[in-house]
Amino acid sequence: MEEITEYDINLDSNLRRNPLDPERNGRTIVTGDHRKEFYIPCTSSFEESSGDLSDDSEDDSDDDEEEIQEDFLPLPPILPPDLDVEDPLVIDDWGFSAIATSVYQYAEDVLRKVWMNISWTVCHFHTLPQWLQDNDYILHGYRPPLQSFKRCLHSIFSVHTETGNIWTHLLGCIAFFGVGVFFLSYPTPELSHVDKAVFAAFFIGACFCLGLSAAFHTFLCHSEKAGRLFSKLDYCGISLLITGSFVPWLYYSFYCNFYQKIVYLSVVLVLGLTTVIVSLWPRFGEPKFRFLRAGNFLAFGLSGLVPAFHYAFSNSWALAVSQAGMQWLILMGSLYVIGTMFYALRIPERFWPGKFDIWFQSHQIFHCFVVAAAFVHYHGITEMVQYRVSVGECQFL
Numbered sequence: 001m002e003e004i005t006e007y008d009i010n011l012d013s014n015l016r017r018n019p020l021d022p023e024r025n026g027r028t029i030v031t032g033d034h035r036k037e038f039y040i041p042c043t044s045s046f047e048e049s050s051g052d053l054s055d056d057s058e059d060d061s062d063d064d065e066e067e068i069q070e071d072f073l074p075l076p077p078i079l080p081p082d083l084d085v086e087d088p089l090v091i092d093d094w095g096f097s098a099i100a101t102s103v104y105q106y107a108e109d110v111l112r113k114v115w116m117n118i119s120w121t122v123c124h125f126h127t128l129p130q131w132l133q134d135n136d137y138i139l140h141g142y143r144p145p146l147q148s149f150k151r152c153l154h155s156i157f158s159v160h161t162e163t164g165n166i167w168t169h170l171l172g173c174i175a176f177f178g179v180g181v182f183f184l185s186y187p188t189p190e191l192s193h194v195d196k197a198v199f200a201a202f203f204i205g206a207c208f209c210l211g212l213s214a215a216f217h218t219f220l221c222h223s224e225k226a227g228r229l230f231s232k233l234d235y236c237g238i239s240l241l242i243t244g245s246f247v248p249w250l251y252y253s254f255y256c257n258f259y260q261k262i263v264y265l266s267v268v269l270v271l272g273l274t275t276v277i278v279s280l281w282p283r284f285g286e287p288k289f290r291f292l293r294a295g296n297f298l299a300f301g302l303s304g305l306v307p308a309f310h311y312a313f314s315n316s317w318a319l320a321v322s323q324a325g326m327q328w329l330i331l332m333g334s335l336y337v338i339g340t341m342f343y344a345l346r347i348p349e350r351f352w353p354g355k356f357d358i359w360f361q362s363h364q365i366f367h368c369f370v371v372a373a374a375f376v377h378y379h380g381i382t383e384m385v386q387y388r389v390s391v392g393e394c395q396f397l
């Protein structure tokens with residue numbers, strides 16, 4: 001059966017705070033001066049029923065998954081190979097009750113294994129394998145390692161610690177995809193191909209960022225390897241969103257300054273590529289590098305202050321507002337910074353561990369701020385293109 005592990009209650013401040021929390025998948029045992037909390041390691045029933053699955057699952061391909069599923073299905077009832085099932089006498093001879101028992105056992109086996117294949121129960125933080133442990137202020141409601149992409153996909157419709165994270169960005173991705181298709185299908189005389197191309201950079205960045213984030217939160221419990229791969233894709237998506245947000249803003253702000261526009265756009269592309277490379281560093285996703293991650297993307301985002309100040313000082317504030325959408329840029333930047341603070345400081349769950357396990361945890365709040373900031377930016381760059389269309393091309397004296 002399952003291996004029982006023990007967790008010393010004296011080592012964990014959260015447990016000391018509320019050691020007898022009934023939500024816990026564990027029990028507290030007092031022996032002499034020592035109080036220990038015992039947890040059963042968290043596994044899905046699929047995993048429990050096939051001990052060697054963890055090794056196979058490392059391959060992570062659909063083909064492998066199908067092989068596993070096939071291995072997992074029970075064999076049909078065993079009948080003698082030369083049995084003529086059309087002949088009632090033969091059936092009688094072999095024994096009707098034996099066939100009935102065999103069929104019944106087969107049906108029961110199929111039902112039990114199908115149920116085990118789709119079922120799992122939420123787990124406590126301390127029962128998760130180490131690679132799934134990220135935020136120790138979120139105590140209960142975790143998915144176990146599901147070992148199957150199909151089961152991970154199905155899990156988006158059930159309630160667990162990642163439900164809010166998945167849907168906040170999945171809906172955001174769908175919304176930006178819809179807005180993008182609507183915007184880019186404007187008739188060409190109103191918007192030039194170049195206008196559409198710079199807006200496409202933003203929509204691609206937004207859709208990739210939100211879509212890859214939703215995918216990461218969906219598949220992170222598949223296996224350690226899949227979790228690591230999707231976390232890298234998630235971080236690459238953030239870099240894409242920041243880069244894609246810069247492109248239209250720089251393009252319209254420095255519309256009439258060709259060289260400045262090219263220099264700033266080139267610098268942004270280089271910085272975007274650098275953050276992607278940093279994100280691919282294998283240890284970047286570890287919990288202890290939470291601040292490094294937040295700082296990396298914050299620094300990239302805040303590098304926009306340089307062209308913003310440049311524009312504001314070389315023009316008037318009134319022009320910065322009317323032509324460069326500066327007020328929207330400030331609002332967008334503030335939303336990103338506030339959201340990142342929630343994420344890095346893990347507010348509010350750090351103050352009330354276990355109270356925001358499912359809803360309103362810091363990561364969901366961060367996601368909502370990201371979607372809001374992206375929409376604010378969309379509004380800002382839409383005003384900029386409207387201004388450009390209304391005043392026409394640059395007037396050089």
Ligand SMILES: [Zn+2]
Pocket residue numbers: 165213217363367
């Ligand atoms: Zn996320």
